[in-house]
Amino acid sequence: MRTSLRSRIGATAALATAGVLLVAGPASAHVTVQPSTAAKGASDQTFSFRVPNEKDTASTTEVQVYFPADHPIPSVLADSTPGWKADITTTKLKTPIQTDDGAITDAVSAITWTGGSIAPGHYQDFTVDFGQLPSDADELDFKALQTYSDGTVVRWIQTAQAGQPEPANPAPVLRLTAAANGAGSDGTPAKGGATGAAAAPVTASGSTASSGDDSTARVLGAAGLVVGLLGVGFGFLGWRRGGSARNSE
Known part of the structure; x- marks a missing residue:
């Protein structure tokens, strides 16, 4: 059970990281x-x-x-x-x-x-x-x-x-x-x-x-995405654990 839980947390973290890379990709740099x-x-x-x-x-x-x-x-x-x-x-x-x-x-x-x-x-x-x-x-x-x-x-x-x-x-x-x-x-x-x-x-x-308002906005957006993805992941884990407890009863 613990191994499965850790696997799910790892998968959720990996998904969140992918979201950060997607949002915080390199901005166009001009003169x-x-x-x-x-x-x-x-x-x-x-x-x-x-x-x-x-x-x-x-x-x-x-x-x-x-x-x-x-x-x-x-x-x-x-x-x-x-x-x-x-x-x-x-x-x-x-x-x-x-x-x-x-x-x-x-x-x-x-x-x-x-x-x-x-x-x-x-x-x-x-x-x-x-x-x-x-x-x-x-x-x-x-x-x-x-x-x-x-x-x-x-x-x-x-x-x-x-x-x-x-x-x-x-x-x-x-x-x-x-x-x-x-x-x-x-x-x-x-x-x-x-x-x-x-x-x-x-x-x-x-x-x-890498600096300026554009970079700040990207970092804030990435942070918000991470929080949202982690919330979804842990909510899913909580639901599964609740369902497992009810089944055991």
Whole structure:
């Protein structure tokens, strides 16, 4: 009887584990900008372009991020990333940007990171400080190219369309919102990141790629499934044991 009971508990646990693996399967990992929202017109804001390695047999060796030409950003500062070199490309503007410090005639067109390596199963944060965000846009698309050691180039350049499924290779998007209360005259929050919170931490290349709200939701969903499956399993065992007791009477 005990052997049978243990077998049933083991089977129930195995079923629950299978449910966890089903629910908590690997999420799609894309190149993203973090934080993903900021105040319009804000200046001196820090963002990270998070680049995950999605290949099992090759490392990422080059990352290029292209800045929007229709809503230019006049200046950036690239933080030092161990093992990587950042090259910032600028372009001459047809229409200068008017700022409190005068007219800006050049804007950033791209940043290219080379020299480093992102191993399979890992990601890298490339941290950049933006001089000033535009105040006449609702979102900014940063198209990116990710080059692997086997020569493959993944183009994160697709734009999401309202009411349509997310594209396979979406471009990183920074959404711009109205300046928060208490912001300065240029829309800059008093302290912290783009929305007044602390800036996203820089993570070295050895970090494992799994975090954020999506991961939390998956874990909670998996935990709920485990509890439900265990409840069903033990309820079944209780019913069988009750039936066996009645039969013995």
